[in-house]
Amino acid sequence: MSLDFHVHPNINLAETLPTEFYRSETVFEALKEKVFLKTWQYVGHENLVPFAGFVHPFMYLENYVNEPLLLSKDHLNRINCISNVCTHRGNLVVHDSGQLSDLRCMYHGRRFSIDGTFKSMPEFEDAENFPRPCDNLKQFLVGTMEPFIFVGLKPSFDFDEIVKIMAKKIGFLPLLSFYEYKSRNKDYEVNCHWALYCDNYLEGFHIPFVHEDLNSVLDYGNYTTELHNYASLQIGYADEDEEVFNLPENHEDYGKHVAAYYFWVFPNMMFNFYPWGLSINIVSPISINKTKVSFITYVNDESKLDKGAGALLDKVEKEDEFVVEQVQKGVQSRFYSTGRFSPKREQGVHHFHRLLARFISSS
Numbered sequence: 001m002s003l004d005f006h007v008h009p010n011i012n013l014a015e016t017l018p019t020e021f022y023r024s025e026t027v028f029e030a031l032k033e034k035v036f037l038k039t040w041q042y043v044g045h046e047n048l049v050p051f052a053g054f055v056h057p058f059m060y061l062e063n064y065v066n067e068p069l070l071l072s073k074d075h076l077n078r079i080n081c082i083s084n085v086c087t088h089r090g091n092l093v094v095h096d097s098g099q100l101s102d103l104r105c106m107y108h109g110r111r112f113s114i115d116g117t118f119k120s121m122p123e124f125e126d127a128e129n130f131p132r133p134c135d136n137l138k139q140f141l142v143g144t145m146e147p148f149i150f151v152g153l154k155p156s157f158d159f160d161e162i163v164k165i166m167a168k169k170i171g172f173l174p175l176l177s178f179y180e181y182k183s184r185n186k187d188y189e190v191n192c193h194w195a196l197y198c199d200n201y202l203e204g205f206h207i208p209f210v211h212e213d214l215n216s217v218l219d220y221g222n223y224t225t226e227l228h229n230y231a232s233l234q235i236g237y238a239d240e241d242e243e244v245f246n247l248p249e250n251h252e253d254y255g256k257h258v259a260a261y262y263f264w265v266f267p268n269m270m271f272n273f274y275p276w277g278l279s280i281n282i283v284s285p286i287s288i289n290k291t292k293v294s295f296i297t298y299v300n301d302e303s304k305l306d307k308g309a310g311a312l313l314d315k316v317e318k319e320d321e322f323v324v325e326q327v328q329k330g331v332q333s334r335f336y337s338t339g340r341f342s343p344k345r346e347q348g349v350h351h352f353h354r355l356l357a358r359f360i361s362s363s
Helices: 019-023 025-034 159-170 194-201 212-217 313-330 347-361
Strands: 040-045 054-060 067-073 079-083 118-120 139-145 148-152 186-190 224-227 231-237 258-265 269-274 277-287 290-299
Touching: 019 194, 025 277, 025 347, 040 054, 040 269, 040 277, 139 159, 159 231, 159 258, 159 269, 186 313, 194 258, 194 277, 194 290, 194 313, 194 347, 212 313, 224 347, 231 347, 290 313
Parallel strands: none
Antiparallel strands: 040 148, 054 067, 067 079, 079 139, 139 148, 186 290, 224 231, 231 258, 258 269, 269 277, 277 290
């Protein structure tokens, strides 16, 4: 089938991606190379590699892309991301997190430095034109928004662009002081296409109809969406007596009652800042009709938990799940193909669909 999708740039005229985008296994598979290899993924907190010589193996988008990678911190305290696949016969090099002096493949003894540079190989004295650059472990790009680590395999944009967008709004927050609240971390398995879950996140249009509690603390009339090249921001405002950010005087939103900053980064990362801290949501495809959504919680002010827009996140998630699972069933219909966008309320969804159409249609 053709991967040539088009979404009109004018939201007043545009139609959504057609149902074949969500129903086609060919499209679902193509998204791995066309979208997920060309963007960035959240890996975790910098304490995954706390000091020089520490390594942390992980799978890039496990259950979907499944690329074996390795974070390491070298003697200059630089964080590296390298392939975890030995350049001899393809064995995984590191199996567990920990401190190592170098990397040694247990299959035939090939050694690499902590940054992936080839060091030695037994029984290769007679090999000609060896070692070559391809005998080093392949390196990948690392992006940081301290204290968080991101990795790009073949990214089409600079992660610093995303950091600058976020810093304008949340740069006043002491992110390095945020601590993980593991008891509130949770994975949800949702019976829908991953992009349908993102569609739902990217608009506040449904809030009055789906989220009664959230709607009671947000000022729906002033809910706004800001678009950027590879990201968008939804701002939830609240009444004066609700829990809101204490913004500094030099902040561009000073004087406004901001209850939440909802950042989305293409294609599948959400960073939801509340007065109490941060909820990171990572949307991971499992199959064409199954998605894992990971909620990772970092707290700055525990006294503000369970208040305002950042309260009852589990209840809000369950309400969202119900809706998107019904949409998943609906897009299987023989009699539905595309819909129109609300120019006032669905700018974020339109922006997302434009990016998906552009990436998947690229050569």
